Amino acid sequence: xxxxxxxxxxxxxxxxxxxxxxxxxxxxxxxxxxxxxxxxxxxxxxxxxxxxxxxxxxxxxxxxxxxxxxxxxxxxxxxxxxxxxxxxxxxxxxxxxxxxxxxxxxxxxxxxxxxxxxxxxxxxxxxxxxxxxxxxxxxxxxxxxxxxxxxxxxxxxxxxxxxxxxxxxxxxxxxxxxxxxxxxxxxxxxxxxxxxxxxxxxxxxxxxxxxxxxxxxxxxxxxxxxxxxxxxxxxxxxxxxxxxxxxxxxxxxxxxxxxxxxxxxxxxxxxxxxxxxxxxxxxxxxxxxxxxxxxxxxxxxxxxxxxxxxxxxxxxxxxxxxxxxxxxxxxxxxxxxxxxxxxxxxxxxxxxxxxxxxx
Amino acid sequence: xxxxxxxxxxxxxxxxxxxxxxxxxxxxxxxxxxxxxxxxxxxxxxxxxxxxxxxxxxxxxxxxxxxxxxxxxxxxxxxxxxxxxxxxxxxxxxxxxxxxxxxxxxxxxxxxxxxxxxxxxxxxxxxxxxxxxxxxxxxxxxxxxxxxxxxxxxxxxxxxxxxxxxxxxxxxxxxxxxxxxxxxxxxxxxxxxxxxxxxxxxxxxxxxxxxxxxxxxxxxxxxxxxxxxxxxxxxxxxxxxxxxxxxxxxxxxxxxxxxxxxxxxxxxxxxxxxxxxxxxxxxxxxxxxxxxxxxxxxxxxxxxxxxxxxxxxxxxxxxxxxxxxxxxxxxxxxxxxxxxxxxxxxxxxxxxxxxxxxxxxxxxxxxxxxxxxxxxxxxxxxxxxxxxxxxx
Numbered sequence: 001x002x003x004x005x006x007x008x009x010x011x012x013x014x015x016x017x018x019x020x021x022x023x024x025x026x027x028x029x030x031x032x033x034x035x036x037x038x039x040x041x042x043x044x045x046x047x048x049x050x051x052x053x054x055x056x057x058x059x060x061x062x063x064x065x066x067x068x069x070x071x072x073x074x075x076x077x078x079x080x081x082x083x084x085x086x087x088x089x090x091x092x093x094x095x096x097x098x099x100x101x102x103x104x105x106x107x108x109x110x111x112x113x114x115x116x117x118x119x120x121x122x123x124x125x126x127x128x129x130x131x132x133x134x135x136x137x138x139x140x141x142x143x144x145x146x147x148x149x150x151x152x153x154x155x156x157x158x159x160x161x162x163x164x165x166x167x168x169x170x171x172x173x174x175x176x177x178x179x180x181x182x183x184x185x186x187x188x189x190x191x192x193x194x195x196x197x198x199x200x201x202x203x204x205x206x207x208x209x210x211x212x213x214x215x216x217x218x219x220x221x222x223x224x225x226x227x228x229x230x231x232x233x234x235x236x237x238x239x240x241x242x243x244x245x246x247x248x249x250x251x252x253x254x255x256x257x258x259x260x261x262x263x264x265x266x267x268x269x270x271x272x273x274x275x276x277x278x279x280x281x282x283x284x285x286x287x288x289x290x291x292x293x294x295x296x297x298x299x300x301x302x303x304x305x306x307x308x309x310x311x312x313x314x315x316x317x318x319x320x321x322x323x324x325x326x327x328x329x330x331x332x333x334x335x336x337x338x339x340x341x342x343x344x345x346x347x348x349x350x351x352x353x354x355x356x357x358x359x
Numbered sequence: 360x361x362x363x364x365x366x367x368x369x370x371x372x373x374x375x376x377x378x379x380x381x382x383x384x385x386x387x388x389x390x391x392x393x394x395x396x397x398x399x400x401x402x403x404x405x406x407x408x409x410x411x412x413x414x415x416x417x418x419x420x421x422x423x424x425x426x427x428x429x430x431x432x433x434x435x436x437x438x439x440x441x442x443x444x445x446x447x448x449x450x451x452x453x454x455x456x457x458x459x460x461x462x463x464x465x466x467x468x469x470x471x472x473x474x475x476x477x478x479x480x481x482x483x484x485x486x487x488x489x490x491x492x493x494x495x496x497x498x499x500x501x502x503x504x505x506x507x508x509x510x511x512x513x514x515x516x517x518x519x520x521x522x523x524x525x526x527x528x529x530x531x532x533x534x535x536x537x538x539x540x541x542x543x544x545x546x547x548x549x550x551x552x553x554x555x556x557x558x559x560x561x562x563x564x565x566x567x568x569x570x571x572x573x574x575x576x577x578x579x580x581x582x583x584x585x586x587x588x589x590x591x592x593x594x595x596x597x598x599x600x601x602x603x604x605x606x607x608x609x610x611x612x613x614x615x616x617x618x619x620x621x622x623x624x625x626x627x628x629x630x631x632x633x634x635x636x637x638x639x640x641x642x643x644x645x646x647x648x649x650x651x652x653x654x655x656x657x658x659x660x661x662x663x664x665x666x667x668x669x670x671x672x673x674x675x676x677x678x679x680x681x682x683x684x685x686x687x688x689x690x691x692x693x694x695x696x697x698x699x700x701x702x703x704x705x706x707x708x709x710x711x712x713x714x715x716x717x718x719x720x721x722x723x724x725x726x727x728x729x730x731x732x733x734x735x736x737x738x739x740x741x742x743x744x745x746x747x748x749x750x751x
Contacts, residue, residue: 063748103437107493110441114497118746158438162446169452169505 038328039318040085046332047087047140048314049339051229051259051293052208054092056116058297068123075310076296078126081145083312087336088136088146090229091116092297094153094176106163109152113170120147131171133343150174151206151229154183159190161197168201173343174229177218178209187217199223202350204342207256209241216250224349225255225342230293232266233280236273239266248284257342258285259293262313264303271307275320278334287330291338292317362706369705370421376719377423377475378701379726381575381605381682382485382554384428385412386450388686391639395450397457407697411685414461416699417480423723424471424481426575427451428687429507430488433514437493444491448484448505455482466506468731475723485552485575488514489521489540494751496543508730509550509573512537512560519751522557524586532559533567536751541567543747548737550730553577554587554607554682561593565600570736571729572600576607576682578666579673587612594670597678603729604674605682606666608658608695613666616656617690624649638689646689658692660700660707667721668711676717680726 055076059065067077081089093112120127128139130146139146152167154177164175175198177183182191195218198205205226207215219226228251234242243258251258260278261267267277282290296311307316318331326334360368385402388410393400400406406413417425429447431440455462463474465481474481484507491510492498502510512533513523520537522528530537541564544551551568553561554577565572580588589604597604607613611621625635627649633642670679685691685698694703705718713721 103439104493104495106438106441106445107495107498110501111495111497114500114746156438156442158442160442160446162449163442165449165452166445166501166505170501 035319035322036315038322039315042318042328042331043085043315043335046336047085048292048335049088049136049146050086050296050311051090051206051227051257051291051339052092052261052295053089053297053311054094054295055297056091056093056112056119057095058299059119060111060115062299067119068126072300074297074299075304078123078145080310080312082126084310084314085335086145086311086314087140088130088148088339090148090150090174090293091119092229092295093150093172105153106156109156109167110170112152113149113167113172116147116149117171129171131173133340133347136340136343148173150204151176151208154178154180154194157182157194161194164194164197164203165201168203172203174204174206174227176206176208176229177214178207183210183214183218186214187221192221195221196223196353199346199349200353202347204346207243207247212244212247215243215247219247219250219254219256222254223353224346225257226251227256227291227342228258228293230261230263230295231258231281232261232263233277233284236277236280237266237268242266243281245284248281248289251285251289255288255342255345256285257289257291257338259291259339262294262296262305262308262317264305267305269303269305271305271313271316271320274305274308274317275324278317278321279324282330282334287333288338288341290334292335360709365706365709366702368709369702372705372715372718373421373423373702373722376723377421378681378722379424379426379471379481380422380685380698381426381573381680381726382428382487382607382687383412383425383683383685383698384430384687385410385685386427386447386454387430388412389450389454390447395446395453397453402454403458403461411691411697413698414458416697417461419699420697420701421705421722422480422698422701423475424465424483424726426483426485426509426682427454428487428575429484429491430486430514430687431491433488433490433516436490440488440490441493441498444486444502445505448502448507451482451484452506464506466508467734468727471727471730483508485509485511485550487511487552488555489518489537490514490516492540494519494536496540496747496749499540499543499549500547500746503547503549507549509552509575510544511552511554511575512540512556512564514555517557522560524555524557524560528557528559530560532557532563534751536749538563538567539747539749543749544568545570545733545736546740546744546747548734548741550733553589553593557586558590558593561589562596565593565596565602568600569740570601570733572597572602573680573726573729574602574604574682576605576609576684576687578606578613578663579669581673582666582669583613583615583618585612585618589670591673594674594678597674601678601729601732603678603680603725604670605680605726606663606670608663608683608685608692609688610656610658610662610690610692611688613692614656614658614662617658620653620656623653624655643689655690660692660694660703662692663695663704664707664711667708671717676720677725677728679721681722
C-alpha cells in the first residue's frame with residue numbers, strides 16, 4: 001500500500017542493495033565501498049539469523065503498526081529487515097518484567113504467542129513460521145524470513161512440564177530460564193528436569209539474563225547447545241546482562257552460541273564498539289560460538305549505536321568485520337551458519353532423546 | 360422381543376452408530392491418582408474398582424467418540440487454572456499417544472468419522488469452566504490450537520463474566536465480555552457448552568451464538584428439578600440453534616430422591632473434613648458408612664431414559680445426545696455403572712419404542728453434526744473477522 005501514502009518517504013530503505021541501506025544512510029565509518037558490496041553479496045547467500053527482536057511486545061502495546069511498509073513508528077519493518085539481509089528471526093516472547101501481574105504470566109505468554117502467530121499470518125509473503133532448521137533453510141530458499149517463536153519466560157513453569165509441552169506444541173522453540181524460581185541461585189532438581197525436557201522436545205535454552213554461575217550450570221546440564229539470544233561482552237562493558245568470559249568459555253566447550261546485541265548501553269554507541277564486542281565474543285567462544293541478536297523491535301527512543309539503529313544496518317557491521325580481516329567463511333558462520341547448526345544439534349538431540357525418554 | 364434380544368440389538372446398533380459421549384473425567388482421575396503416569400494406571404487393562412473408564416470397557420460400551428474433559432478445579436484461578444488446564448491437555452495427549460490402536464486424536468467432525476471407519480475411539484477435548492482461560496481470549500485461542508473443541512462457560516462457581524447454576528449470580532447471565540467470549544468461540548470453531556451455567560447464561564449464550572451450542576452433560580429440569588439440568592424453555596430453543604443437549608447419568612442430578620440423599624451425604628463428608636466432591640478411597644469409605652445408615656436411592660437406565668424421552672419431546676430427536684460424566688462423579692446408575700453400560704440404555708430405549716434411526720441420531724450423528732456446523736460457522740466468521748482482542 002506504499003503507493004497510497006500521501007507523502008512518499010524520502011529514503012526509508014524500501015530498496016534493497018548497496019547504497020540503499022535504510023533510514024540512516026551513513027556508510028560504515030572507515031569501510032571502503034567495496035567492503036559494503038562484499039557484505040551485501042555475502043548476506044544474500046548467508047543471511048542474518050538474528051536471535052532477538054521484541055516487536056511482539058511492541059505490537060501488543062501499539063497494534064496499529066503496519067510493518068509491511070516502512071513504518072517509522074517502530075524500528076523493525078519488513079522493508080528494513082529485507083534491506084538488512086535478515087533471513088531468520090527469533091521473535092522474543094518475553095515481557096518487560098514489571099508488566100504482567102504475578103498471576104498472569106502463563107496467560108500473558110499465551111497472549112504473546114497469539115500476537116506472534118497473527119503477525120506471521122498477516123505477512124505471508126515475507127514471514128514464514130519456522131519450527132525446525134529445515135524450515136529455516138526452506139524459508140530462505142523461498143525468499144521469506146524464517147520466523148522462530150521464542151524465548152518464552154522460564155517463570156511460566158512452576159512445578160510442571162505440561163505448560164512447556166503446550167508452548168512447544170504452539171510453536172515456541174526457545175525458553176529463557178532467567179528469573180525462574182528454579183534457576184535463580186543455581187539449578188534446582190526441577191530445573192534439571194526442565195532442561196532435560198527441553199532437550200527432549202528440541203527447544204533451545206536461552207541463557208540471556210542468567211547470572212554467570214547459573215549460565216555455566218545450564219550450559220553444562222543441557223545436552224543440546226545453549227544460546228544467549230542477546231548480549232554484550234562483560235569484559236568490554238561490565239553491565240548487568242552482559243556475558244562474562246567465564247560463560248563464553250563454557251559456551252565454547254558446550255558448542256553454544258552467544259549472539260551480540262546492538263545496544264548503546266550494553267555495547268557502546270558506535271558500530272566500532274559493537275564490532276569490538278563481536279570480536280571479543282569470537283575470541284573467547286570461538287568462530288562457531290558467535291552470532292547476532294540485535295534486540296531491535298522497539299518504538300524509537302531507545303539509544304542505538306550509530307549506523308546500527310534498525311535492522312537495515314547489518315551489512316554495515318559485516319563490512320566493518322571484513323575490514324577487520326574476518327574471512328568470509330567465519331562471517332557466514334556469524335550471520336547464518338552457527339544458528340543453523342545450533343538448531344540442527346538441538347533437533348538431533350531431541351530425536352535421540354525421544355527414543356529413550358517418553359514424555 | 361426378550362431383554363437379551365434387545366441387548367443384542369442395542370450392541371449391533373452401537374457397532375454401527377457408536378456413542379459420542381460429551382463428558383468423561385478420566386484425565387482428572389489420572390492426574391489425581393497417578394500424576395498421569397500411565398504405567399501406574401494402565402487403562403489398557405481392567406481398572407474396575409479404580410476407574411469407571413478403561414479401554415476394554417469403552418469397547419464393550421460401544422463408545423466411538425469421547426470428549427475427554429480437561430477440567431480443572433473451580434477454585435483454581437489465574438495462572439494456576441491455565442497451567443493446570445495445559446497439564447490436563449498434555450495428559451490427554453499422552454493418553455492418545457500411548458494407546459494409538461484404541462484412540463485417534465480428533466479435531467474435526469471429519470476426524471470423528473475417520474476414527475469410526477478405522478475402528479478407533481475419536482478423542483476430543485473439552486474444557487470445563489471459563490476459569491481455564493483466565494479472562495484472556497488469546498488463552499482461549501491457545502486452547503483451541505492445542506485441540507480443545509468445547510468450553511463449558513463455567514463450572515460450579517460464577518466467574519468474572521458468566522453466572523453458574525450453582526453459585527450466586529453476579530451478571531444476570533453473561534456479561535459483555537462473556538458475550539464476546541461466545542462470539543470468539545464461534546469464530547474459532549469451539550463449541551459453547553452450557554452445562555453447569557445458570558439458566559440466564561444459557562439463554563444469553565444461545566441468543567449470542569451463531570453456532571450450535573451443546574450441553575455436554577445435563578438432563579431435563581422438568582423431570583428432576585436440579586439447577587444442573589436444562590429448563591424446558593431452553594430445550595425448546597435448541598431446534599432453531601441446532602445444538603445438542605447430552606443427557607447425563609449422574610444420579611444426584613437426575614433422580615429426585617438422590618438429590619435429597621446427596622445433600623445429606625455431602626453434609627456428612629464436610630462434617631468429616633472432606634470436600635463434598637472428593638472421591639478418594641477415604642471419602643468413598645465415609646459414603647459407604649453413611650449408606651449403611653441411610654440407603655442410597657438408586658437410579659437406573661430407566662431414569663436416564665425418562666429424561667431422554669422428555670428432552671426428545673421438547674427439543675426434538677435431532678437435538679439430544681449422551682454425556683455420562685464417568686469418573687467425574689462418585690455414584691452411577693445401576694446398569695450404567697461404568698462406560699460399558701451404554702448398551703443397557705439403548706436396550707431400554709428400544710423397549711420404549713425408539714426407532715433405530717432415532718437412536719443413531721442420539722448416539723452418533725447429532726453430536727457430529729453440531730461440531731460440523733460449528734466448523735462451518737467458524738470458516739465463515741474467520742473469513743470476515745480477525746481475532747478479538749477484547750479485555751474484560
